[in-house]
Amino acid sequence: MLAAMQATPVTTHVVPDLGEALLRRMDTPGPRYTSYPTADRFHDHWSRDAWDAVLRTRRGAREPLSLYVHVPFCESVCFYCACNKVVTRRHERSGPWLDAIEREVALVCDRMGTLQPVGQLHLGGGTPTFLSDAELARLLSILDRAFALQPDAERAVEVDPRTVDGERLARLAAMGFDRLSFGVQDFDPSVQKAVHREQSVESVAELLDAARRLGFRSTNVDLIYGLPHQTPASFERTVRQVTALAPDRVAMYGYAHLPSRFKPQRSIDEATLPQAADRLAMLQAALRLFGDAGYDYIGMDHFAKHDDRLAQAHRAGRLHRNFQGYTTRPGGDLVALGPSAISQVADHYSQNTKALPDYEAALTAGRLPVERGYALNAEDRLRRDVVMAVMCRGEIVPADIEARHGIDFARHFAPELAALGRFEDDAMLVRDADRWRVTDLGWYFVRAIAMAFDQHLRTARAAPAQFSRVV
Template identity: 55%
Template sequence: MSQAIPDDLLRHFDVPGPRYTSYPTADRFIEAFTETDYIQALEQRRAGSMALPLSLYVHIPFCESVCYYCACNKVITRHHERAAQYLRHLTREVELQMAHFGQGHAVSQVHLGGGTPTFLSDAELDELMAMLRRHFTLTPGGEYSIEVDPRTVTEERLRLLFRMGFNRLSFGVQDFDPAVQKAVHRVQPAEQVFTLVEAARRIGFESINVDLIYGLPQQTPTSFARTLAQVNELRPDRIALYAYAHLPSRFKPQRRIAAAELPSPGNKLSMLSASLDSLMGAGYVYVGMDHFALPTDALAVAKRQGRLHRNFQGYSTQPDCDLIGLGVSAIGRIGATYSQNAKTLAEYGDLLDQGRLPIVRGLALTRDDLLRRAVIMSLMCQGELQFESIELGHLIDFKRYFARELVVLHTMAEQGLVRLLDGGVQVTEAGWFLVRAIAMVFDKNLQADRERARFSRII
């Protein structure tokens, strides 16, 4: 294994913890935050910062079949006519937003996630993008991405997506091994993925991502090594490597996975170690958390230049900007607020039919929340803290305010994860692989181990 981080440290920090796509994390959202609070945030933004670009996330929940590992908000159906009604509700949601927000805001990032966005027909996807363009201004040079199930697209569909304005694709692969694919109910031949990625390159997509998961049933270090070798041969621009979190009490599809078929903790650790070796040995840059990128990819360039950002979709090259979440269960961020839509299609549609935005919970951030968010995001994105910049931005004495946290960081410094300097904190090469654990030091809401069970494990 790469000795960037010793096995004993990996084992020590193999604990549940947040992914910090936001701080505070979404489990802290409250129902006391209502549509009225969200509208107030929209109107404040309209009055003060319309020049700043927006990011849009659109959740398409439909899938034709269930993948047993999935923890996403999805609706399993083969009735494609349900998409037409959903598009009408998405249109209504945008219209209601515009009533308080105004038309024509610049958007530099659009992401379609799910579920399976390519469940929609070509005409429906075209209709959706046209609707977004009617209400927003999609800026040249922006990132316009869509998650793709390889089983739902052909080269012709990829060409249509490119003509619609998408310039980035993310293929859900998870594992190339046939036994693993069968165990998780997602069978897709490797040849199909290779053909689609080759086609996407010919068509001109700027960046192609592949999602992988380690810790799935039937996986072994040997079988996953074969998948990694195939991925290196495929050579996507980006790779997202996720640890499978087996939480059958929370996610019903996971109950179809036999726990006895899951790899042991030792084998799971071996797969992570081998992944770091294999991908970095093949020339990929470890961007952070679960993300790898080729040195020429915009994500790797942003890391080198200290321009990484993080939002609800993970690492991003786009400036730290407000995010409008559209669709069932979608999460948004406007100013110092977070909000989330209704999680079921019935409630989502019912609220919109009443002429109401489908906000059901959220959070107005306190001064302490904003301070800790700045600290955590600096660690997660830049791998360092500059005390002076935090102090000037939030009018605190860093060492006094975070005296308890700095004591914990001293231990992490002894473990080789951080360097404590007079003017700040620097994450080491080893620490970058465990940056979630370092960020957790500043999370005021994590009080006891029992409260962390809601999160996936770091390893």
């Protein structure tokens, strides 16, 4: 049994020929499975009292937490944006937000107890570097008083290259941050203009150089393909520019144009968006170019240099997945602070209210700012186990699932196993004696395989069109 529980490493050094026909067939919307069930399943029957009780179950827990803080401010809007943010140049707005964060930390710690160990801190947004040094220092001091950040804790911050310089990075390093994620998206001037986000290759190159000199343990660059005015040729130039900058990791997302849901996207002229064939060409070229430049394809939208910890974890079958994507840290509980932030404690998800005024008002009134959430039942826990086994380790070992959940795998998942046949036919999945294994080819479409086990996708409320595309 022990041998059966060891993960099968997925090797992805060689980019398989994905083939246009296959890419077209797989080009459907699907969840990214940063959680299961996915956040669209959260509901507002979830109450503040329920979350209050869940937080209390962590009292005295010694297993390290992850902490996420959502900084919702941006100085200007990027037209592709689907994030929860407040666009403002009035920097005085961050003071009341910080007061609210302090109140939220106090309420959370009142339930869980103070000084719980923390193995991972992530500041996201919005734009965390909207905050001044003094505000960032105050935020860290609030967290330091309430939680016990472990000496080896990862401290990551998302950085808008337009808002920082080398000196600012030095101050972030002095505050203890050791991981930087730069939003780049595309270097082509006409694409940058069309999405209202202009920044030069040189400025990003200087920042990456500075980050390396300052000893940051990991740098990441975010890219998006499928943006207005992008062509396969222009995006190839961007990818070559990024590989020349040599960040440790790259996240490359497919743009999901959903203007009915995300207002800034209404500023994008649909006629300037690349067609499906060009998107596929961009994806294929990027997979090849990153592979040639020594990056491993980690899965979904992530690449990492072959010696990076994420690539090592991927090869060893030790990837984990949380709301920030793939990580080397085991699941554990996540306490997320700030408007729209999603926490996960044991078998419960809880999302904070999204609108900043409502978030601040709840905390001023001394209430946890809970908007919606979800309590997993036994079937959800079983399916989460299977979905994450597919997404993180690229395999399903029925005997392990049966031992953990007390089911007969073949009987319980008979319809799902029948649906896996098409992935076998396409050589994306193979059946060994004791397990199902995602092949190198299948790894490029791993969320489509995971979708076969998503019970909620089949029910009326789930509208697949709201998800980004698998390709």
